[in-house]
Amino acid sequence: MTEPHDLPSAAELVEAVREFLAHDVLPAVDGRVQFHTRVAVNVLGMVGRELALGPAQAAAHGEGLAALGVSSEAELARIIRQGGADDRMDDIGRFVRATVRAKLEVANPKYLAE
Amino acid sequence: MSDGGRDAEPAALLRSVLDAPIENLRRLSGGASRETWSFDCGGRPLILRRDPPGAPKEGMAVEARLLRAAGACGVPVPEVVAAESSFIVMERVEGETIPRKILRDDAFAAARPALAAQCGTVLAALHRIPVEDFADLPDTDQVAEWRDILDSLGQPHPAFELGLRWLGENRPPRSGTTVVHGDFRNGNLIVGPEGVRAVLDWELAHRGDPLEDLGWLCVKAWRFGVNDKPVGGFGDYDELVGAYEDAGGGHVDRDALMWWQAMGTLKWGIMCIVQGSLHVSGTVRSVELAAIGRRVCENEWDLLDLLPYGRD
Structure with missing residues (x-):
């Protein structure tokens, strides 16, 4: 929980809505609304994982950018495009793979196992 | 050129181009760019695809030309019954387009092992469409x-x-350099228990390297989770490439x-x-x-x- 807010925490609130959609709404709807409810359940799972993992991921990402001598994803994208990092492509490749892995750990962790 | 398809209601539009009574007219999909309607006319199952009112594109005439040219080359496609710049009336081919059903339902168990090779054969035919007749398509x-x-x-x-x-x-x-379908993949194919029945969605067709169509069919997203089958979730590279080359498509590097x-x-x-x-x-x-x-x-x-x- 983050002061000054009371319990439930933001993560617990998101989980409460996700459970409501999954257990109460999903069985009661069909067709297009059922499909969109399923999407909404997945999206709230994503938000929950970002709340849990996001701060550590952001710190690691910042350190990785700094090690490459850039300040942001936009700057990294620019030096790849402009060829200013051709002698470091393996370092950049390792960092980008780690970054995309972190994004998948939030967005769809099952994808990493496929 | 007159263009009754732009603003006319579908029933009125269909009456203006077809002789027999229109029955069982219903809208199938609500895409933002194209409307699809299903109906019967004189006992014949048909589909109407049209641009919504006010749409700027005039691409349906090109799509009708592509469908006719593809059919003439042996590509399985719905027969075009009528077409103008903003609509096409075509044969309604029965079968399944939903990838997860095609990849998992028992009804398609016999079709699945044949699909990659069938796609190779179909693509070889598709790439025989006379490209000089489609110089207006972008390259x-x-x-x-x-x-x-x-x-x-x-x-x-x-x-x-x-x-x-x-x-x-x-x-x-x-x-x-050939006509390239541009979206040839699991999801844009009508499949029956025996295999591919029709190739749909020619909106992204253009001129280019024919290998673009083969590579697109192998993109992982179109495997819909069946990742040990790189071609559309239903087959292997060798089946696709072998059938493509055997059917007269060019050598695939x-x-x-x-x-x-x-x-x-x-x-x-x-x-x-x-x-x-x-x-x-x-x-x-x-x-x-x-x-x-x-x-x-x-x-x-x-x-x-x-x-x-x-x-x-």
């Missing part, structure tokens, strides 16, 4: 085109930059095929950013589109799997 550099689209979206994606870098430095020589699979993976990733952006910009508010924005990283992961940089 663009795919890498430059999708790089420009990525830039227009204003979101940095280092993984896609690595892809653009590798694609630019490893481009294979063009294997030929495997490195070039992988280049086009990587190009397709990048392209689908950028298409997903476009879809997510429709929500973020407020153009179309949709939880589905919002969620697609966060699936872009799946395509980044697939693309990195095809690239050499930092592979440990």
